[in-house]
Each structure stands twice: as structure tokens, then as C-alpha cells.
Amino acid sequence: MSVKRLSLLLAASAALAVGGAIAAGTAFAQGEGASCTVKGSDIVCNGQPAGTLRVSQLPQPVPSDSNGRRAAILAGAKALPGGLATALDVACDAPQWIGAAGREDALYLCTLAGNNWPRIILVGAEGSTLAAAEGLPSGLHVLGSAVHDATGNTPDESAAAGLIAAKYSAQTRTAGAVDYVDYKKLVEAARVYAGADNYAGAEDAYRRALDAETQLFGADSLAVGDTLLELALQVSNQGRFDEAAALFQRAQPIIEASATPNARARFAAYQALDAANQRHYADALKFARDATAQRRAEIDAAKKMAASGDAEAAVPVALQGELAHSLRIEGEMALRLGDNASAQASAEEALWIITEEPGLPLWWRPEMVMLMADVNAAQGRVVIAERDYRDALSLDQKLFGDTAPTARAELALGKFYNDQQLYPASVSSYRAAFAILAKDPVARAQIVSDQIVPFLAAASALAEQEPAQRAALNAEMFRATQLVSSGVADRTIARVAARRAANDTQLANLVRQLQTADTARDDARLQLAAENAKPNDTRDALLVARYQTDLKTANANAATLQAKVDQSYPSYAKLADPGPVALADFQASLHPGEAFLAFVVGAKGSYALLVTPGAVATAPLGATTASLAGDVEGLRTAFTPKLGRVPEFSLKSSYQLYRQLLAPLEPSLGGVHHLIVAPGGALDSLPLSLLVTAEPKGSYANAAWLVRRMAVSQVPSPRALVLLRSEHVARAPQPFFGVGDPAFNGSSAKALSVLASACQQGAGADPALLRALPPLPETAAEVQIVGRSFGSPTILTGARATETAVRDAHLEQYDVVYFATHGVLPGELHCQSEPGLALSPPPDGAASPAADGLLSASEIAGLKLNADLVVLSACNTAAEGGTRFGGGALEGLADSFFDAGARAVLASHWQVPSAATEKLMTTVFARYAKDPSRDLAEDLRQAQLAMIANGATAHPFNWAAFTLIGDSGSATRTAKNGD
DSSP states (O other), X not given: OOOOOOOOOOOOSOOOOOTTOOOTTEEEEEETTEEEEEETTEEEETTEEEEEEEEEEOSSOOOSSHHHHHHHHHHHHHTSTTOSOSSTTEEEOOOEEESSTTSOEEEEEEEETTTOOEEEEEEEEETTEEEEEEEOGGGHHHHHHHHHHHHSOOOOHHHHHHHHHHHSOHHHHHOOHHHHHHHHXXXXXXXXXXXXXXXXXXXXXXXXXXXXXXXXXOTTSHHHHHHHHHHHHHHHHTTOHHHHHHHHHHHHHHHHHOSOHHHHHHHHHHHHHHHHHTTOHHHHHHHHHHHHHHHHHHHHHHHHHXXXXXXXXXXXXXXXXXHHHHHHHHHHHHHHTTOHHHHHHHHHHHHHHHHHOTTSOTTHHHHHHHHHHHHHHHTTOHHHHHHHXXXXXXXXXXXXXXXXXXXHHHHHHHHHHHHTTOHHHHHHHHHHHHHHHHHOHHHHHTOOHHHHHHHHHHHHHHHHHOGGGHHHHHHHHHHHHTTSOOTHHHHHHHHHHHHHHHHOHHHHHHHHHHHHHHHHHHHHHHHHHHHHTSOTTTOOHHHHHHHHHHHHHHHHHHHHHHHHHHHHXXXXXXXXXXXXXXXXXXXHHOOTTEEEEEEEEOXXXXXXXXXXXXXEEEEEESOOHHHHHHHHHHHHGGGSOBTTBOOOOOHHHHHHHHHHHTGGGGGGOTTOOEEEEEOOGGGGGSOGGGOBOSOOXXXXXXXXXXXXXXEEEEOSOHHHHHHHHTOOOOOOSEEEEEEEEESOOOOOTHHHHHHHTOOOTTSOOOHHHHHTSOOOTHHHHHHHHHHXXXXXOEEXXXXXXXXXXXXXXXXXXXXXXXXXXXXXOOSSOGGGOOOEEXXXXXXXXXXXXXXXXXXXXXXXXXXXXXXXEEEEESOOOBOGGGSSBOHHHHHHHHHHHHHHTOSEEEEESSOOOHHHHHHHHHHHHHHHHHOTTOOHHHHHHHHHHHHHHSGGGOSXXXXXXXXXXXXXXXXXXXXXXXX
């Protein structure tokens, strides 16, 4: 779920032009480096906006006594056109009086509600002339000089400075207009990204805005609290719920300490969205109703003030928008909980508010219309629902063009048609969505399984109805399965791409230009849509023509820069936007007897797709995201020893999972001896070789393990396999490089979880956290024994196993690279941390990220490898407590080795006892070192079968941990290398 935040009014430098302003171009405040003039009502210093000045004539001269003077100034300030402040959402404290008795001036200390920027208003009078100067606290002298030049009265700046110092932090008092302009650009960029469902882009912009706010306002300011909420939501939208919870927790004391009910209501609304992202719909509804109640109370208070005759009181547009926002969440959650009547009431009220308030963001309307479509569809009003879906699609197309929101609207329409069994119409809508997704990697990154499953259902049904279309539909289904984000692995690839850009100055500049061009294009599209949405009598034809020209120019500029990136840096373009691979190209890469299996697992339904060199088969599955997570968690409990004993592995549960996942495709598995799997989600953390293919009747040694029938390996994506098998490289001259038993001296297993969740944020890893990891003394013998299989190994152990030593080892010279150490594999990328490998920390305790002892995914991608195989032994993809898994992070780590030049990665999903690991690895590499075909998948299979045959090691804890990720090797590469 996404949220389209209301773009609140930002600080405006242009003020209302009023009679009595001092002459345009009047110069004042010379000195202190400032050369200032007043243009209309704008104060401009050195070419930059510095505030506003409004001057009015009072009915009579201000009295000379204090009480009379104060009353006249207050009345005059209140009578200024537009009210006291130029901004519409400013909140001011009671006036502070400065100056000698009978000569007082008023100082208002204010905050802009929309962005928490500080604002001061200095009001002075002389005779019948009153002047109000408004600006930043740092502009006090300029504002005082402007009041003096307009009235002849000199405000007491010293007294004002003391009051300002008591109200605002030092950073706030010294920040200038340029600082706020730069900060404003970050906030605006974040809102544009969020509005277009580019969660990663919004997250990055909000993180930079948070840094700026902390400097400007202090770590405990409401501005920081508000941005923490925004950041938490964008992180939650990407599925990183633990990190989102930590950000909400940071924001909570700031929000609760605020006297602003608006902030507390927003907090409840964002908690609702976070709960909805986690499918905790009842909790989300509770939070949303809390937010709605607070919004209604604020609106009622504003209405009472207006009814009392307060001319400045009115219900702010922003507040109406926030109410619509919480009502929308209420409606969506009620719909998910089956309360259609409540959903309809909330949705209709939200849509009415959006329709009646022209000042609200235009992109809210299609979302509200889409919600009404969902409500009508749920209540069986299919004709009205179809109209609503199409209206929402038309609005998104006008606002955003061919980007994520439009694709999402097409997907929703396609799902609706599939639900109505209108399969040709459903497939047509999906095709339109896929055409957008093919061109937009940002839009692709937001796709989830539940948006693809209905297409697979519709395409499969249409293929049965129209056999002539089966081949084309098979190709489309294969492409569609590749659109589902693979979570951590995808984010790892994106961060590797960003790191590469940062290491190449020319590429970094080009990518930065492209990002700026993309933002300009989005801005131009929104401006054009906003003007076109106005009524005919208020629409400005000249502006429409200008925005159309701007959009055309911005589109051309972005396209030109994208083409330049693609042509000049094809490897970066491939990494940043890999895109799906065509079915025919993929089938051509498969060897006889091989099959590729992909799963698309959603919250409500799932599909499996099996590809062989000559056929494609699809099947609906009964599994869901939640059920598979429970199944994987249940099976993996057998791999966590308790009190020195390994728990029983449930053969029955393994068989039931086989029946769910593979049995529906059983007719197509005949003749398959090597199954290549792209599992995704919880299945990333469970090797499928341990599935049981027949009703269990005996012991582990007699069970019908899937590995008895075929070798099983894994790939991150179909394209990864195609790319790996298309490489033409000579084999490395040296056989083996190994790392084992780094210098760790901790005793707690929790130390790895602490390290995995630590925020790096560009800094080096904490050496103390690395030292606290449990030692792995048995891995020294492991790498020595495996290394001897190759004759002349190079091995680093103990204090020698440092990050610097690995970098200096010329790894491109080795055919097999073996790491027997802890894998730092967060289940999600906490604080944008990356998966990595733990090596010996620097002895002096301080080092740069390049030598801190944590070899991160980005750093791995920067290595130069020419390895047929990288082995990651002793990794553990179960998070603390076993309730979350890091299989996706393991895949992301493998991606980084692929990018460095490896062709396969053999990695363990849990820590296996040293004797069992030694036995398995010795058997694998005894075969591998002598096997002319170098078929890694088959070598691993034979080693696993040997351990199963031995009753002492037949428990899958001993043999099933290792998964082969990537190209299994074999005839294609052997022939190329001339072996």
C-alpha cells in the first residue's frame, strides 16, 4: 500500500501586494554584507528572497501610552489583508513586546504547520504608519531595518534576539534562506517520488531531508519527528517492517511531546498504513479510526472558531485532506475485513472531500475512485465498478503518464476482469500494464505477487479457451513471473549499481543528470495535469501550452540521457535495469534434462511455472505467503539444536509441502534430472532438495527425498542464468583460495543478529561487534582438507584472514574461492545495511569501511574474480528466534559474487557440525576436482546421497544445508575453456 501525502503549503516568499508598501526598489540595510531592496512586498537581499514587508495606514496615530499603543498595533496587524502572516498555515505564539514603555513593537514567534519551518513577524508603528516584516530568525536585522525604513521607528533588535534565542535552537537561528531552499527541494523531491510510488527514491530523499532538518532544527524538533514518520512509511512500503518500527519508535516521543494535534493524528494514520502493509487489517482499522476521530475534532474546533466571528478562523484545506486520507484507510481496511457497508460510507465521504476541495493533490482523486471501484465490486455492482476502475485509470494516465500509478490502475482493472471471468479483457489490461513496466524499472520494483497471480490465472484460462494463443501466452506468463520483486536480492543489486556509479565520476555525473531529468519530467507532467484539471473558465491556455512544451522537452532530455547511459555504460545499465528475459532465449540456455521452476506466491493465491527446453507448464497452488512462511519455519526448527540434540525433522510435513508445490506439476517433471529453482520469499531459506516426494513410511535413510530423483540448484532470476551461461572466459590458473577461522572471540550467538541489524550508513563496521562473534575453530581444518583436494591451495586463517589480505590476494587467479565464516545476512536491509562476510577485525580497532573486517555486498561486487565456484560455509539464514529468514539476503550476497565474476555460489543455510560439513565438502570436491564436466549440481547431489545412505548422517540437518546458486557448470563452459 502506498500513501499520497498532502503537499502542504511551503514557506512563500511572495506576499500579498497591499497599498502603502514602500516604493519598489527602495534600498536599505546596507552593511553587514547585505544589500537589500523591497520589490512590491518582497524583501530581496543580494538577489535572494529574505522576507516580506507589508505596510498599512492606521485610522489614527498610535497612542503614546503602552496600553493604547499595544492595542493599536494588535488591531492594525490583525487588519492586514490576509491576516497577520502571509502563509496560510502559520501558527504563532502570543506577541512578545520589545522596546521601551510607550515605544513597544510586537514580535511574533511562529512556525509553519506544513513543514515546521520557523518564522518571525516584527510589527512596528510610527504615527499612522504600521509595518509588518516577516522572515527567518536569521534575518532579524534585515526585518528590523525594513520596519525602520518604512516607519521611521527602530525596533529593539537586542531584546528581539534574546526572545528568539529562547525559542529556537542555535541551528535554526543561524540558518539562512539558501539552507531552507535546498531543504525544500529535498522535501519536494521526496513527495514527488512518494506520489509516483517510487518508495526507494522517496526514502533516499527523506533521509537526506532528515539530515538537513537535524542540522536546522535539532534532533528533537517536530520537523524531525514528522520526517521520521514519512521515512518510516516509505521503509514500510518496501516491506522492511522491523526498520520501520524502529523509525516510528524514534518519532513517537517527539510527536507525543508536541502540542500539535495534527502531528499525533498523522502518527496514527501512518501506523495504520504500516499495519496494513503487514496485513494486520484489524489493527490498521483501529489506528485509522483514531486518526479520523482526531481530524474531526480539529475540524470541529476550527468551525467553532469561525462561527464565533473570528475572521482568521477557517478549516484549513490541509486538514480536510488529512481527514480524507484517514477515511480512505478506514474504507480500505473495512473492505479487507468484509465490512462493505462501513467501507462504502468511508470511501464516499473521502471522495466527496477530495472532489469539493480543489486545493488538494490531484493524484488523490484516482485513488479514491479506485477505492470506490473496489467497494462496488465487492458489493456486486460490477457495471459501476468497471466505470470507476476506468475513470481511475484515465485520471492516472493524465497525471502520471506511463509510470507506476497508471500501471497499477491497469493491473487493478485486469484483476477485476479476471474476477468476472472476462479473460480476454483481463489479459488486455495486463498487457497494457506490462508495457509500462517493461520501460520503467522503478515501477517494476513495486510489483508484488498478488498483482501477478490474477494474470497467470486469466492467461492460463485463456490458453485453454484459445489453444492457438498458448505459445504467446506462455511467453507472457514467463515474463510476468520475472516482474515480481525478489526483495533483498533486488535491493542489493540496486545498491551495487549505485556504488559503481559513485566509483566512476563520469558515470556518477551522468546518472545524477538522468535522475534530475526524470524529476523534471515528473514535475512537468503534474503541472500540466493540474492546469488541465481546472474548469474551462479558469484554465489558462497559455500555461497549458507552456507546460506541454516543458513536458515534451523534459521527456526528450530524459530519453537522451537514458540512451547515453545505456550506450556508454552498458554493464551499469544492465545491473540497474536488467529487465525480464524472453522465453525463447531462456529455453535455448537450458540443457537437455534440465527444468526451471519459478513460484509466484501471494497473500491469497499462488502459481508455479515450469519451463523445459521444449515446453511450459503452469499450475495454481494452494499455498500463500503466510502458509509458506509457517511451513518453512516449522521445517527449519529441526535445524536448530537444543541442549546439544538435533530435533526431529517432520517427513510428513515435508511431503505435504511437496504436494503443495511440485505435485501439481508432476506430469511435466518426467525426464528431468536437474531442477533449477527461483524460489522467492520464505522458500529462499529452504533447500527444496529436502522435500519428500512420497508418503513417508520409514527412516530418514529410506525417505523419498527429491534429491534422489534429481539434482536441485537455485538462480536469482532467469536472466542471471542466461548471462552466466553466455560468458566466454578462460579458466583461472590457480585452483583454490580459502579463508577460515577468522579472529573472533565472542560467546553469544546473538552477536551475529546484533551485527546484522547494525546501521552502517557509509561508516565502517564496529570492530567490537566483529570480535564479539562466536569463533569458528573447526573451519580452519575444513578449508585445509578441502584445499588439499586441489593440490596447491592458498589459505588464510586466524588473524591473517583480514579484509585487506583478501583484497590483496589477486582473487582473479583462483578457480575456487572458499569462505568458511559467518555470513551477515539481515532478513531485510536494516538502515540500508548490506549482507556481507565477517572477517578478522583490524587490530587497532579503527579502520575505513574498506578495511573494517566486514566484506559487504558492494565491496564484493568491486572485487575481480574468475571463479567457477565461490563457497560460503557457516552462513546461517535464520534470524534470531527462527521467525524470519535471510535467504533473500544470501541470494543478494551471491548476486554480488556474480557481479565480481563468479559463476556459481555454494552456500549453507544453517551451520552444520564440522564433521558433517567436512564429510560433505570432501566428497563434493573429491568429485569436482576430478570431474571433467564440472557438474556442480550433480556432484553435490551425489555427496548428499552418500550422507543419506549413512544412517548417522541421514538427518537433513547434516546434508541439506548447502544450496548451489548460479550456473552448475558442465559441458557448455568446459567446451569454451578447452578442457
